[in-house]
Amino acid sequence: MKAEEFIPEVEKVLEERGEPAYRLKQAYAALCNGLARDWEEATALPKALRAALKEEAPAAVLQLTRTSRATDGTRKYLFETHDGHLIETVMIPERDRRTVCISTQVGCPMACKFCATGLLGIKRNLKAREIAEQVFVAARDLASASERVTNVVVMGMGEPFLNYDETLLALKVLNDGDGYNLAARHIAVSTSGLVDRIRRFADEPEQFHLAISLHTPFQDEREQIMPIASRHSVPVLMNAARYYVEETRRKLFFEYTLLARVNDQPRHVRALAELLDHPLYHLNLLRFNWTDTGFTATPKPEAKEFLRYARELGLSATLRPSRGQDIDAACGQLAAKDLAARPPLAVSLRAKPTPAR
Numbered sequence: 531m532k533a534e535e536f537i538p539e540v541e542k543v544l545e546e547r548g549e550p551a552y553r554l555k556q557a558y559a560a561l562c563n564g565l566a567r568d569w570e571e572a573t574a575l576p577k578a579l580r581a582a583l584k585e586e587a588p589a590a591v592l593q594l595t596r597t598s599r600a601t602d603g604t605r606k607y608l609f610e611t612h613d614g615h616l617i618e619t620v621m622i623p624e625r626d627r628r629t630v631c632i633s634t635q636v637g638c639p640m641a642c643k644f645c646a647t648g649l650l651g652i653k654r655n656l657k658a659r660e661i662a663e664q665v666f667v668a669a670r671d672l673a674s675a676s677e678r679v680t681n682v683v684v685m686g687m688g689e690p691f692l693n694y695d696e697t698l699l700a701l702k703v704l705n706d707g708d709g710y711n712l713a714a715r716h717i718a719v720s721t722s723g724l725v726d727r728i729r730r731f732a733d734e735p736e737q738f739h740l741a742i743s744l745h746t747p748f749q750d751e752r753e754q755i756m757p758i759a760s761r762h763s764v765p766v767l768m769n770a771a772r773y774y775v776e777e778t779r780r781k782l783f784f785e786y787t788l789l790a791r792v793n794d795q796p797r798h799v800r801a802l803a804e805l806l807d808h809p810l811y812h813l814n815l816l817r818f819n820w821t822d823t824g825f826t827a828t829p830k831p832e833a834k835e836f837l838r839y840a841r842e843l844g845l846s847a848t849l850r851p852s853r854g855q856d857i858d859a860a861c862g863q864l865a866a867k868d869l870a871a872r873p874p875l876a877v878s879l880r881a882k883p884t885p886a887r
């Protein structure tokens with residue numbers, strides 16, 4: 531069971547009270563399967579214990595401050611952490627799928643030039659509970675319509691492989707039969723390309739999927755839009771990609787956000803066809819949702835032509851529609867806006883300056 535690692539503060543309360551060991555399993559099930567946001571809902575636990583937990587180890591670690599709904603059904607959840615940070619989560623309905631896109635950091639240090647989250651810099655890593663709870667809240671919201679979360683993608687705020695251990699623990703809890711019980715093949719992680727972590731991820735026993743944010747096949751262009759490319763070159767990244775597919779025999783997804791006149795030319799398709807020449811590689815083309823970063827989206831007809839040419843050159847490729855535009859549902863947009871509108875936490879909590887002598 532992952533409970534000891536996932537909810538150590540609950541375990542501590544149980545130990546201090548001399549509760550039997552099975553209470554931890556009940557508490558874990560109440561959070562991960564019963565989706566409890568208040569210990570009063572965990573009716574398998576005795577009343578006195580519920581009261582003690584409520585006092586010392588609250589059931590919810592994130593406060594849901596806003597839910598926005600787009601006309602296409604996409605929902606966006608804005609959360610506040612216990613220390614006043616904002617993070618965001620998006621639920622995307624698509625046919626019989628309900629995919630939840632979750633965050634792993636407050637902000638992100640990777641500074642990709644087209645990403646609003648990247649403009650924020652990094653505030654802190656999220657704990658496993660804060661990561662998994664985003665899914666629990668979305669699942670609770672969907673349950674009111676008798677629906678459930680079918681897929682989880684780790685593509686929200688942050689670079690998950692910079693918060694590797696907490697992210698993996700959260701995903702294991704989501705996958706755990708005693709936890710949320712979502713099949714590993716319905717969970718995918720996206721990285722900007724930390725090669726040592728790609729190799730480590732390939733060696734994990736769970737069959738989680740992986741996506742690599744590529745965004746251009748050319749080293750010089752990648753350095754310009756993704757600073758990480760200066761540390762891990764495209765050939766080094768592709769070596770790690772090859773290791774991943776050879777070790778796991780699982781499909782590997784390459785995310786490619788189409789940016790007008792930046793990475794959407796025929797020469798990009800030709801270079802991609804050479805670079806992604808492997809039967810397990812799949813190119814995921816994404817439409818860019820506008821953010822205040824100076825980039826614009828490739829128009830739809832050109833995006834479709836990019837896809838057509840990619841397929842003509844033998845690439846396995848799909849073009850994903852942009853979703854939730856009327857609620858700024860591109861990962862990074864809403865929290866970025868709210869954070870920009872607030873004074874930074876460090877300033878708002880700073881002690882009054884000492885008067886000059």
Ligand code: SF4
Binds near residue numbers: 640641645647687722
């Ligand atoms: S695209 Fe992803 S890795 Fe890059 S800055 Fe944004 S959140 Fe970070």
